[in-house]
Amino acid sequence: MVHCFLKLSFLSVILFISSTKAQSESPTHIVKFKSFVGRASAPAILLSHHRDFLSFVRKKNVSVNPLAQDLHLNRIDLGNNFNAVEGVFSDHAFLDYLYKQSTVEYVESNQVYKTTVVGSKQRRAEEEEEEDEGLEEDEDGLIDSGTDNQTISSTLKKGKPSNWGLARIHQRQRGDFEKYVFDSIGGAGIEVYVLDTGVYADHLDFGHRVIHSINLIMHEDENDMGGHGTHVAAKIAGTEYGVAKTATIRSVKVLNKLGDGSTSTLLKGIEHVIKSAKPGHSLINLSLSGPHSRLIDDALNEIVLNYNIPVFASAGNAGTDACFFTPSSNPNVFSVGAIDMEDRVPHYSDVGECAIRDLATKDVIYFDPEKSSSPNNNLPASHAGSWYTNDKKALDKELNLYIKKSVEEMTADGLQLPIKHVKAIIAPKRVFILGPSHVCATRECLLPNYDTYETPLGNLPVDWSVIEDLHKTGLFGLADSEDEINEHSIEMHLPFIYKAFEKTQKHCLSSRPISVTDKDHGIHLNRNNASSTIVRPIYESIQALDHQGIKAIESLSFDQFENYLNETDNTICGRNPIGVLLACLEEMKGDRSARCLKYAQSSKCRTLEDSSVSYASIYIQVVPEQ
Structure with missing residues (x-):
């Protein structure tokens, strides 16, 4: 049966699709415990937290203690300073519960890390054969x-x-x-741990100097099925193409044949190195890259500072700032970029202050560019022409009609702007855009990877100085370029923002888009309205539930909004960005108020086979203390 879905969207017209996924055995999150928690007891403590959560938060009768295999728990042990447990945690409320426990330092999602490869056509354009x-x-x-x-x-x-x-x-x-x-005899007595796709040990260029140390990829054997790890190892220690021609390669397989791995496999790889490497005779090579990870940074700091094993990483081949990624952004890692035959930086090589500079005298490939202030590229309006018109005149006319109609409706209803004694709002110079991310999952807010956002009406610049300041806090990740192109939520705001400010301060307006992950956007109405017990039209039930959510937001209380979500199971699209906004507002001093200006449903659900999307426009005012 197709169920009727309830959606609540803020400020943009969006199409939503809800899907159900089977429980995965792959870990979804890693929980890092504080140093006083015993390493062996960490899984048991996590199970205890889960049992308490089910009993006191979900109000379930837990008659049988949950088992470690039920949550697919697995301990990650990097020594006394790093005690973590991975597991499958599908209930986001449980993650929020964990953050509040005195034993937990932090929780991080299991993210994807990839090889830092350059396409063959791209490389041939930069280098001679x-x-x-x-x-x-x-x-x-x-x-x-x-x-x-x-x-x-x-x-x-x-x-x-x-x-x-x-x-x-x-x-x-x-x-x-x-x-x-x-x-x-360069490299004699040195073991290089290559954390990659594996290494083809029987290749003649290695001369029997490759050891399969550990394979951490399920459904693949220890051999290199993708080629990247073998390529990297040959550059390090190959007889013909290698730098250290007698070093021993220890293959630690953390990436699959497609070049994909995870936070979990990378941490296990580092754990293996700690347990098997000889300090002073070992080093690690990481030719991979991915989103910022506090877990991986902590693990790398542990192995470098406490175990004295140096780590070398690729600066990256995304053509942007190496500081945007892990592991290249870690200050205790040697992050190495590329040069061409003329000592110039290839366009694909990552740059910035996080990459190694001035190391020519140490026989390391290096570069020393001036720090780039921004990626210097535009995000295309990829949904123009499908989700909305890409015709400039038609879009401008449509927005004019919407704005005119909204003013007329407010006047007819006797509504006034929320600010007392104010009849107009002057456009600001800065606009922060918080939008849900539908295409990638992460526990951290994501900053844009582009310096300009295109719209059919014109371009909106991104204030890169603010983006860099936010990034330096270490609390934000960087959105993947392809994910930004595929994401619709922030893009749908941009034409309106451009239009709203075009007669005031458009030329000095700058935006700061921030993506916040939202998942599982649908709610099945039959959870609250069984077909045999419906006593009023479904669309009225939807409206009642919507208005509860609107009142929770108008309260400007993060806790009240969170309680509403937990009690109703209404996964509002935008709930996480809204939660971030409410939490920020609670930190601001001054008078705060909110008002819902407009609410509507796309259609009226009368049967469980119908579907509808709900929209609300909410205005929030903050008057700072003088």
């Missing part, structure tokens, strides 16, 4: 390479490199790439 000629003796080049003839040890060899990069990293100043000096 690699020459496959092998190493040859060459009598020249020692001075050009920055090495003194008089101090060459017996282990240094001269030859023709397999690619220009091998020659360049051994030169203080860019010289002849045909001349190459290398240490024939």
Whole structure:
């Protein structure tokens, strides 16, 4: 049976689809406990919290103690300073409950991390083809390479490199790439833990120096099915293409054949290194990238600072600021970017203060660009022409009619603007946009990856200085570029914002879009209205439930709004952005008030097969204390 869905949307016209997903065995979240919690007792404490939550919050009779396997709990142990448990937690209210427990330091969602690859066409546009000629003796080049003839040890060899990069990293100043000096026993006694897609150990270029250390990917064996890990390992320790030609590679498989991994697998990989590596003779390579993670940062800090195992990471190949991602943003990680044959930064390489700079004298590929102030790119109006018209004149006319109609309706109803004695609102110079994210799930708010938002009417600039200030707090993540293009919620606001301010301060207006995850946007009405007991039209029940939610928001109380959601199971689309707004308002000093200006339903549900979308426009005023 198709059930009637209740939706409540704020400020934008949005189409919603609700779907049901089976319970996954893959962990959804990781809970990090405070240091006083015993490492062995952490899973039991988490189960105790879950039992108390079911009993006292959900009011369920828990006759049998929940088992660890019911929540798919698994301990992650990185030592005394890092004690965490992963599990499958589908009830968001339980996550909120955990945040309030004295034993819990924080909770983080299990996020996706990917290989930092560059497409072959893109790379060929930046680099010449690699020459496959092998190493040859060459009598020249020692001075050009920055090495003194008089101090060459017996282990240094001269030859023709397999690619220009091998020659360049051994030169203080860019010289002849045909001349190459290398240490024939470079890397001897060193184990490099490559956390990647695995490594093809039988490749002849490794000379039996690859050890399959651990495989953390389900439904795949220890071998490299994607090729990325083998490629990385060959650059590190390959006989022909490698830098340290006698180092041992330890393969830690944390990414699948598609190059995808998770916070969970990455943490387990780091845990394995801690338990098996020899400090002073080991290092980690992470050629992967993903959203900011406090968990991964804490784990990397632990292994670097307390176990003395250095970590090297790719700065990234997204063509933006390396500080936007993990692990490249971690100050205790060596984050390395790319240069081309002319010592220029390729357009795909990530830059910024988080990336290594001025390391030519240490034989590391490096770059030293000036810090970019923004990504310098535009977010296209990807839903124009489908969700709304992309015709500039038609859209302008439509918005004019809407604005005129809303003013006429307010006047006819005798409504006044919420601000006392004010008959007009002057457009501000800054607009913060909080919108729900439908295409990705994260526990943190996401900042934009673009510096300009396009609309059919014109472009709206993003105030990148504010975005950078927010990002530096460490409390925000960065939205994936593709996810921003696919997301509709913030885009649907932009034409109205552009139109509303075009006659006032449009040219100095700047926006700060922030995405906040919302999931499971539907509510099945038959939870509250069984078909055999309906005594009034369904649309009236919808309206009554909507008005409860509106009153909860008008109270400007985060707790009251949260209680409404818990009691009614009404998953309002935008509930998380609204919650963030209410929490922010509670921190502000001054008089606060809110008023619902308009409420409507797209249609009237009369049977459980009907569907409807509800909309509300709520105005909030804050008068700061003088």
